[in-house]
Amino acid sequence: MLKQLLCGTALALATSAALAAPPDATLQASLQKIADKARPGTLGILVMDPASGESVSVNPDRHYLLMSAFKAPIAAAVLSQVDAGTLSLDRKVHLTPADVVGGSAVPSLGEAVKKGARDVTIDELLHASVTQSDNTAVDALLRVLGGGATATRFLESKGVHGMRIDMGEGELSRMFEAKGSAAVLASQVDSSTLDGAASFLRKLQAGELLSPASTQKLLGLMTAQVIPNRVRAGLPAGYQLADKTGTSGAENGRRAALNDMGIITAPNGQKRIVVVFLADSPASMDEATKWFAEIGKLTATSM
Template identity: 75%
Template sequence: MLRQLLRGAALSLVTTAAMAAAPDATLQASLQKVADQARPGTLGVLVMDPATGQSVSVNASRPYLMMSTFKAPIAAAVLSQVDAGKLTLDHKVHLTPSDIVDGSAVPSVGATLKAGARDFTVDELLHGAVTQSDNTAVDALLRVIGGGSVATRFLEGNGVRGMRIDMGEGELSRLFETKGVDAVLASHVDSTTPEAAAAFLRKLQAGELLSADSTRKLLGLMTAQVIPNRIRAGLPAGYQLADKTGTSGTRDGRMAAFNDIGIITAPDGQQRIVVVLLAEARATPEQATTWFAEIGKLVAASM
């Protein structure tokens, strides 16, 4: 009798484990189908349950060019200096028209500077960099903290390995012009693996990188970011996303990078970390956007 009970219990455990694994297996297969559509480009995807650390992924071991997704970890490095008392949010940074770096999701810091030099607070620059994806703002913040190597050391010191920040938007743009897309991608500058991006987001969400106030601030800036498409476009009503996008633009019909990383929160409070990084795709931004929206829809359905 005891043997039969034990056998029944074991069978129940196996069945329960199989049922628990089934959604992940289904999601894995669905993500692979989306990634296949991006060929000959490479679509890297990682979806993680931050409560358990369990994840499913596709093409997740290689590095991808971050572009503006690096603005979230740079903002974290800045806020870590605020937490340490080395900076304050109201610290003034003087910028002139010569500091303008083209690129912003909306008229922001760079556009304001066209009227002439002015001072910006660190708080204003954080809002410009993360929420409005302003390149002038993020390059100014990098200078304030001492450069990309400082941001990288902050990440590595907190256990985020595989994400590197080498330079700002202006220098990267010049590198594209002088060296070309292939050379930039081969150098792995300003790059991350999906695993590293997920680790950054998980540690941020868990309060392991910053103080409680700074954590809330950065997640709030990410939630308010102004680009409404990509992962966000696929989420049902009531789902929230704190994310940062990144785009290289298209050259000769090829996108070097088209990205979105973030934390989805369902109406019931469940969360998923989602990293979607697209490299060297021969697709229009509109086509890539549909892939990202589909991934958002698939993840929400799996929660």
């Protein structure tokens, strides 16, 4: 009888503990299930409350190839020079068809420059780079900055560690062609840890990277980015996302990178930082996109 009573008490306590599991533990378990679906690819996920700094993460101990997600930190580095007065938004950059780098979320600046040389302002380059994910625009911004090392030094100077920018889209594309995806991933060029990306986003939304005007400008450009639709696809009505996605090509049925990182704002003003980096994955684009949407929905539900 005593044994039965003890067993019953233990079961009740275990059930009570399970029911009382903290929200973060529940979210962690749910995110882990999605990451398990992504195997043999590696799905890195981080969700953070920027107010407290508390976070949950899955597969954090590696660098992930940023691809076009690097356009947000590059834009921040450019805007920091605008804040310092060494650049102006209306400064013009001369682009010729030789400067065109293929790739954008929508027909954008590169398509226009293909038809003939034109002068483009820094402001126009920022819009095309972040909102339309135009590769010609971001490589032009990197040239204005003086290269990826300048952007990395800016991030490091602001306490953003674990994120590095080495080269533009054109050079990275040539590296893929010459060495292959495995070599690019192993090199860790243009990459970030989950914590590095979360630190960038947290400091951006807190106004620790840029002036108030430049902060709002960059967040506005990120909010206006709606293609590709990944984490955003899972958010309920009324939730807002300021994000930047990134996508690599596929080689031998595996995609080196499929990414989204951003700041979710709920209707009540609460915020969550979400970083989702998928590496070396055989999943179809449709399948992977569903995982991103599921993560967006889970994050919103946890707020």
